[in-house]
Every structure is written in C-alpha cells, then in structure tokens.
Amino acid sequence: MSEEMRRAVGTILEAGFQMESEAFKTLVEKGRVDSLKPLVDEVLKMASLAQPRPLFIGADLVLRAAEQLDLAAGPVVPVEGLGHGRRFAEDRESRLEVVFDPTGKLGTTGALDDFLRYFRSRFEKMSALFRQRIDTRSAGTISDALAGGTNGRGRFVAMVVEKREKANRIFLTVDDYDDEATVLVGDSNPSVWQTARRISRDQVLFLETRKSSGKLLVAENIVLPEIPDHKPGRANEEVYAVLISDVHVGSKVFMEDAFGRVLGWLKGEVGGPDQRHISDHVKYVLIGGDLVDGIGVYPRQEVDLKVPDIYEQYRLAAKLVGEIPEHMEVVLIPGNHDAVRQALPQ
Structure with missing residues (x-):
C-alpha cells in the first residue's frame, strides 16, 4: 500500500468510520494521486451528513463522491509498493467459504440457565464420547456409586467442580446431573495420582471408585477423554x-x-x-x-x-x-x- 493510500485510509478511520473491502477497491480505482485527498474529504462529508450516520464506508458512497467531483477513471495510486514484485x-484465487454462520444462534443473557445449558451441553457431549469406548461404556451414576455400601465399586462419568490438594492427597468434588460426591486420590497408586495432578476444574472424566464413609469415594482408576485422530485437510x-x-x-x-x-x-x-x-x-x-x-x-x-x-x-x-x-x-x-x-x- 502506497503512503498516499495509507494516509487516505488512516483519515477515514480517524474520522470514526470503517471501510468495506469493496469501498477500498473503489477508492483505489477512482483516486488518482492528485485527487485522492479531495475524494476522501468528499466521502467523509457525505458520510457525516447522512442520516443515520453510517458505521461503514461502502463502495456506493465512494462512487457517489467520485461522481460529485466528476472524477473519471485514471492512473490509480500504486498499492503494492514493497519492491519485491508480485508475490x-x-x-x-481466494477459496474462502462460510460453511456455517452462527449469527443469531450464539449468545447469552448472563442468566443462570445460560450457564447451566453450557456446562450440561459439554457434559453430555463428553459423556457420549466415553460411552463409545469399550472400557468406559458401562458407566453408571454417582448415586449408584454412593449406594453400593462400604467398599462397593462404582463406575461413572462426572464433572470436576472443585479440586484441593493436601500433602499426598487430592480431593475432587465431582458432580453429574443427579448427585455430588468427594473423591479421594492418594499417592499409593502412582499412575492414578499422576493423572489426578493433571486434572483441572470443569473437566469431565470417567472414574472407577471404592465406597468409603458418607459421600466419600476412593479413586481406583481415572480415565481422561481422548482426542480423536484427525487428518487435517490440505490445499492442492x-x-x-x-x-x-x-x-x-x-x-x-x-x-x-x-x-x-x-x-x-x-x-x-x-x-x-x-x-x-x-x-x-x-x-x-x-x-x-x-x-x-x-x-x-x-x-x-x-x-x-x-x-x-x-x-x-x-x-x-x-x-x-x-x-x-x-x-x-x-x-x-x-x-x-x-x-x-x-x-x-x-
């Protein structure tokens, strides 16, 4: 981009307007070196007088300003200016394509239901991944694990609500749709201990536990979700x-x-x-x-x-x-x- 064109665009931005890409191309086509500043001044004048005041400068506004100044197409302001030839x-040709437009589909009011919907959606999707695996598909619930009696075994998918570390023990407060429990992870099982150290809040995981007293469960195995193999697409x-x-x-x-x-x-x-x-x-x-x-x-x-x-x-x-x-x-x-x-x- 030449220095003249850079100053012209800067003047428009400093006036509080944004430029559409087609407007920039039209400015390049219509604006000769000697007429670029008057063209920009006319564009800003017309934009300032418009009701309501536009946020974006469009190609139609640049064309109207050029017609007002009676500017015919002529030698354009050079826009390359890097001295390296064509790159x-x-x-x-650009192959950019919008395959999905989330406009109007995403958003939040900040209400409690919005947060619940977000976390439940994530929990459901991660649970579905676990239920596709052979070793975790028979998952029950936290309530099942708590109802098993002393030393009863449980298998369930849960979200980590809180994590506390104390000496050689890690306490995980976990939750699913129906219940909540505290899971104790000790360092007597090194592999489970190391896995627990990597866990963060709001993470969804699969647990195999042994029932202790009250709502305390002792972790015997922790399985983290795996990232599916993905072969990236490549351009030709x-x-x-x-x-x-x-x-x-x-x-x-x-x-x-x-x-x-x-x-x-x-x-x-x-x-x-x-x-x-x-x-x-x-x-x-x-x-x-x-x-x-x-x-x-x-x-x-x-x-x-x-x-x-x-x-x-x-x-x-x-x-x-x-x-x-x-x-x-x-x-x-x-x-x-x-x-x-x-x-x-x-």
Whole structure:
C-alpha cells in the first residue's frame, strides 16, 4: 500500500468510520494521486451528513463522491509498493467459504440457565464420547456409586467442580446431573495420582471408585477423554493460512512491537529467504478472537487499559489490520473481549 493510500485510509478511520473491502477497491480505482485527498474529504462529508450516520464506508458512497467531483477513471495510486514484485499468493484465487454462520444462534443473557445449558451441553457431549469406548461404556451414576455400601465399586462419568490438594492427597468434588460426591486420590497408586495432578476444574472424566464413609469415594482408576485422530485437510496448492489470536489492542500489555514485526513479515519486509518464501504464500489471515481488550470484561479492568475507550481501541486495531497486504483474506472471529459479544461475568 502506497503512503498516499495509507494516509487516505488512516483519515477515514480517524474520522470514526470503517471501510468495506469493496469501498477500498473503489477508492483505489477512482483516486488518482492528485485527487485522492479531495475524494476522501468528499466521502467523509457525505458520510457525516447522512442520516443515520453510517458505521461503514461502502463502495456506493465512494462512487457517489467520485461522481460529485466528476472524477473519471485514471492512473490509480500504486498499492503494492514493497519492491519485491508480485508475490505467489497474489495470483491465487481466494477459496474462502462460510460453511456455517452462527449469527443469531450464539449468545447469552448472563442468566443462570445460560450457564447451566453450557456446562450440561459439554457434559453430555463428553459423556457420549466415553460411552463409545469399550472400557468406559458401562458407566453408571454417582448415586449408584454412593449406594453400593462400604467398599462397593462404582463406575461413572462426572464433572470436576472443585479440586484441593493436601500433602499426598487430592480431593475432587465431582458432580453429574443427579448427585455430588468427594473423591479421594492418594499417592499409593502412582499412575492414578499422576493423572489426578493433571486434572483441572470443569473437566469431565470417567472414574472407577471404592465406597468409603458418607459421600466419600476412593479413586481406583481415572480415565481422561481422548482426542480423536484427525487428518487435517490440505490445499492442492501451496498457500498458507496464518492464525493470530488474543491481540488485545488497548491493553497495557498489548505487544505492539511484536505485532508490528508480524505485519512486516506478512508484507515480505522481515525475515530471511525461507521466512519470506512462507509469507509470499500466505493467502489467509485468521484473527481468532480478542482483537481488542474491551471495556468492563472483568472487575477493575480499567487499571489494565492503556486505551480506556472501546471506539478508540477499534480505531487503532483497524489501522493495524489495514496494514495486512490487500491480497490476503482477513477473517475476524469475535472473542469474549470483543464488543460484539456480551462478556460473561468473571
């Protein structure tokens, strides 16, 4: 992207607008070096007068502004400007396809039922995986294990509600739909002990236990869910997708210098021959959540923010994302810090 075009896009972003990709292409087509600034000024004037005020600058608005200024198509502002010639991925057609759109299907009001539905869904899915295995398919319930009498054996799937470690013992509070119990894991069985040390809260697991007193069960075996074998799909040509996540623009710990180096690498300006070869083949950039740090996501978040305004966070983020080369498809996936998703209380 040339310096003139970079300034033009920056002016639009600083005015509080976002640009659709087609609007950018139209700006490139209609804006000559000598007319780019007047065109941008006219676009901003028309956008500011529109009712309601738009959030995004579209291609139609750029076309109307060009017609108002009577701009005919002419030599365009150069947008490559890297001095490396055409890059491999530039000549490859994008094959990006949305196979599922969750718009309107995901969300939460923050009510208790939403949390219950989330955890129950996960518990049910993990239970189904255990019941497909030969060694765990005969699982009962916590109630069955507690009803077995002293030294009675139990086999069940449960979720870990709490974990406490004390000396050479680990206490797991586990729960299923019907009941709750405490499971004791001692170091007398090293393999079970080591498995228990890796367990975290909210994890779903299969337990074989022996009944002790009250609601205390002693673990004799713990089985963790296995990740099914998965053969990744591969493209029939050498194009790459780059995954970036948890950028957190606006936070005091946003790694601005490191992110700048990533942008430089994507442009082909950073790295040795092998790294430049890889960046030349990048066709897709996926930003997997938390592009900005957000506002009010957790108590006293304001003390961790360098930019305490959500709109300014997105303006800065848009500038950074705008530096990604134009031939790369950018996919933004919202996370719990992003403004389009209601943050869950923490």
